[in-house]
Amino acid sequence: MSENLGILQRDVPLLDRLPAVVSRTWWHSSADSAFLEDSNQTPVHLGSREAAMERAQTTKSGYLHEVRLLSEVSICPDTYLEAEHFDPGHTLMAAVAVTGLVVRYVNNSENPGSISLVTLKANLEPHQIYQLKWPPDRCVDVVERETQLSSLKINQKHSSTSRAK
Incomplete structure (x- = not known):
């Protein structure tokens, strides 16, 4: 756990004002546009838009889901900390x-x-689905091209050196 980790100012109300948790818009990244349509008893992670985008970028997920909690949900009174030894x-x-x-x-x-949630799909109300389009990984292409050019230059250099002898 980072020694300098603090709660983001915008998320402080989520610690002690449970209505703030229910009224907040939450986000989930998924490879499936219809992730809410299957088993309602499946637990899911929800978080800030930024957290969901980070997760989507890491996993190259295709969809970002904007959801809200149903008003009658029960919220655990405790808040946990994500740490290296405890996820x-x-x-x-x-x-x-x-x-x-x-x-x-x-x-x-x-x-x-930021504050994130774990809850059941049954506790969610869908609002909007955004399809994400990831650009091709040009960085990999550039590295591969540079490697090929370096190999070509090295081979050309060895050829001209051997001819000069």
């Missing part, structure tokens, strides 16, 4: 599957200091 997103999924609670945790990796 609340995965550790809490089994508990969420049994209890149906909404569980909050502080991100340490994606959008550090």
Whole structure:
């Protein structure tokens, strides 16, 4: 856990004002445009738009889902911290599957200091789906091209050196 991690100012109300958790717009990245249509008892991660975009970029997910919690959800009174030895997103999924609670945790990796949630799909109301289009990884292409050019130059240099002898 980062020693300097603090709660983002905009997320402080999510710690002690449970209505703020329900009224907030939450985000989820997914490879599936219809991720809410399957099992409602499946736990999911929700977070800030920034955290969902970071996750989508890392996994090259194709869709960003904007959702809200249903007004009648039950929220766990505790807030957990994501740490190197404790990943609340995965550790809490089994508990969420049994209890149906909404569980909050502080991100340490994606959008550090932001509050994220683990909850059941059944606790969500969909609002908007955005399709993400990732550009080709030009950086890899440039590195490969540079490597090929370097190899070509090295081969040409060896050829001209051997001819000069």
